[in-house]
Amino acid sequence: MKKGLLISVLLVIILIPMTCKAAVASSSSNRDLNVYVFYDKNCKECEKAKEYIEEKVEENYRINLKYISVEDKKDLFESTKKELGLKNKKYPVIVIGTDSFIGFNNTIKKKVSKAIDNYLDNNNYCDLVYRIDNNQDITKCLEINAGIYADNNTTYKIIAIVGVLVVATSISIVIIKKKLKKKY
Numbered sequence: 705m706k707k708g709l710l711i712s713v714l715l716v717i718i719l720i721p722m723t724c725k726a727a728v729a730s731s732s733s734n735r736d737l738n739v740y741v742f743y744d745k746n747c748k749e750c751e752k753a754k755e756y757i758e759e760k761v762e763e764n765y766r767i768n769l770k771y772i773s774v775e776d777k778k779d780l781f782e783s784t785k786k787e788l789g790l791k792n793k794k795y796p797v798i799v800i801g802t803d804s805f806i807g808f809n810n811t812i813k814k815k816v817s818k819a820i821d822n823y824l825d826n827n828n829y830c831d832l833v834y835r836i837d838n839n840q841d842i843t844k845c846l847e848i849n850a851g852i853y854a855d856n857n858t859t860y861k862i863i864a865i866v867g868v869l870v871v872a873t874s875i876s877i878v879i880i881k882k883k884l885k886k887k888y
Contacts, residue, residue: 737823739816740770740833742781742797750796753808753816757798760820767820770833783836787845802832802845 739757743750754771761767774781774795781797784790788804790797798805798812803819805812823829830845 735829736766736768737800737820737829738768738770738831738834739820740772740784740799742772742774742777742784742795742799744774744795747795749808753796753798756808756813756816760817764820764824766824780833780837784833787832787836787842799833801829 739760741750741753741757743754754769757767757769761769772780784799784804785797788799788802790804790806792806794807796806796808798808798816800816800819801823803823805816805819828848830842830848832842832845834840835842835845
């Protein structure tokens, strides 16, 4: 009996976190992520940014690269800059959700990669450039996207807490059963 109870507790300890993690993964979005690269035709960094994001597209079919000439879509670029509070005239300007990155180097590459991962893991993000381009309301975009980074970390903390509670409950049950056996 003790052996069976111990095996049950161990299975619960192992399976609960795995089940929770799978549930989080399956609830993740299947929604595509648009990555916008606003470029100038004379910009060498723009080509590097484009090549890097094309690599990311090959790694994940849910990423769409939107390579936009500033000359062709000046109004969209200016509106996006205004909403994001960008004053810099350097290129490329990479926009993912409401995150923006100016220029392109190894530091920005890492930040872009992290932003892509965070947005792909989140089902409820706001595509600011798409909304601006389609004359949609953008007032809640910054608020919605601000929670993305917090949500990803919070989910795994909750999973860990649930796992600890399950283990504590299982141990308590074993102890109570032992005490009840000794009484009777």
